[in-house]
Amino acid sequence: MLDLNHPDTPITFAVAAEHGKVLHYAKRMTLVSTQDRQRLLDEALNACAAIRDITKQRWGNAKNKIKSVELLETNLRELASTQSTNDYADSWEGCNCDVCDSPIEDLPGYPDMVYCRTCIAAVRPGLDAVDRSYGLWCI
Ligand SMILES: [Zn+2]
Numbered sequence: 001m002l003d004l005n006h007p008d009t010p011i012t013f014a015v016a017a018e019h020g021k022v023l024h025y026a027k028r029m030t031l032v033s034t035q036d037r038q039r040l041l042d043e044a045l046n047a048c049a050a051i052r053d054i055t056k057q058r059w060g061n062a063k064n065k066i067k068s069v070e071l072l073e074t075n076l077r078e079l080a081s082t083q084s085t086n087d088y089a090d091s092w093e094g095c096n097c098d099v100c101d102s103p104i105e106d107l108p109g110y111p112d113m114v115y116c117r118t119c120i121a122a123v124r125p126g127l128d129a130v131d132r133s134y135g136l137w138c139i
Contacts, residue, residue: 008135011058015134018054019127021047022072027115030078031088031096031104041080048073051130057110068133074127079122086116 003009026043029037036124048069056064092104093134097116107113 008015010060011054012139013137014054015051015130016139018050019130019134019136021077022076022123023127024112025067026076026079026120026127027112028089030086030099030116030119031041031092031114032084032086034080034082034084036089037082038083041076044076045073048076051134065133068126068129071129072123075123075126079095079119082119082122088114 003095022044025047029044034039040074043097051069052066055062057071057097059065088097088104091116092106095104096102097104097119100116100118102116102118105113105115105117
């Protein structure tokens with residue numbers, strides 16, 4: 001259970017916010033072309049840099065935490081470099097991903113729930129590693 005008085009709690013929320021940004025940018029990456037993924041990659045890597053800064057300030061060189069961020073950065077670069085001609089940032093109804101041919105997911109009423117479920121799996125190991133190493137699951 002989350003202890004709101006624990007000194008790590010505000011920092012854990014800050015990491016969770018950056019983790020959420022990374023997931024947002026990764027979802028968007030699955031909808032666009034390889035070229036357009038680069039800008040989103042930069043934004044996602046900025047969020048990873050923020051997690052690194054938070055880590056350094058609070059935990060120094062905590063190896064397991066830094067390694068999880070490195071894995072996430074590697075996963076993000078892999079997703080960004082995948083050859084894609086997707087152009088579904090604004091319109092995706094009935095469309096399949098050009099990369100893997102899976103249907104583009106769309107959860108009505110949730111604007112951030114549009115993505116390719118198959119392609120997003122590329123960043124799942126890094127997202128899960130950060131989740132575990134920073135204890136984000138307790139939020
Ligand atoms: Zn896909």
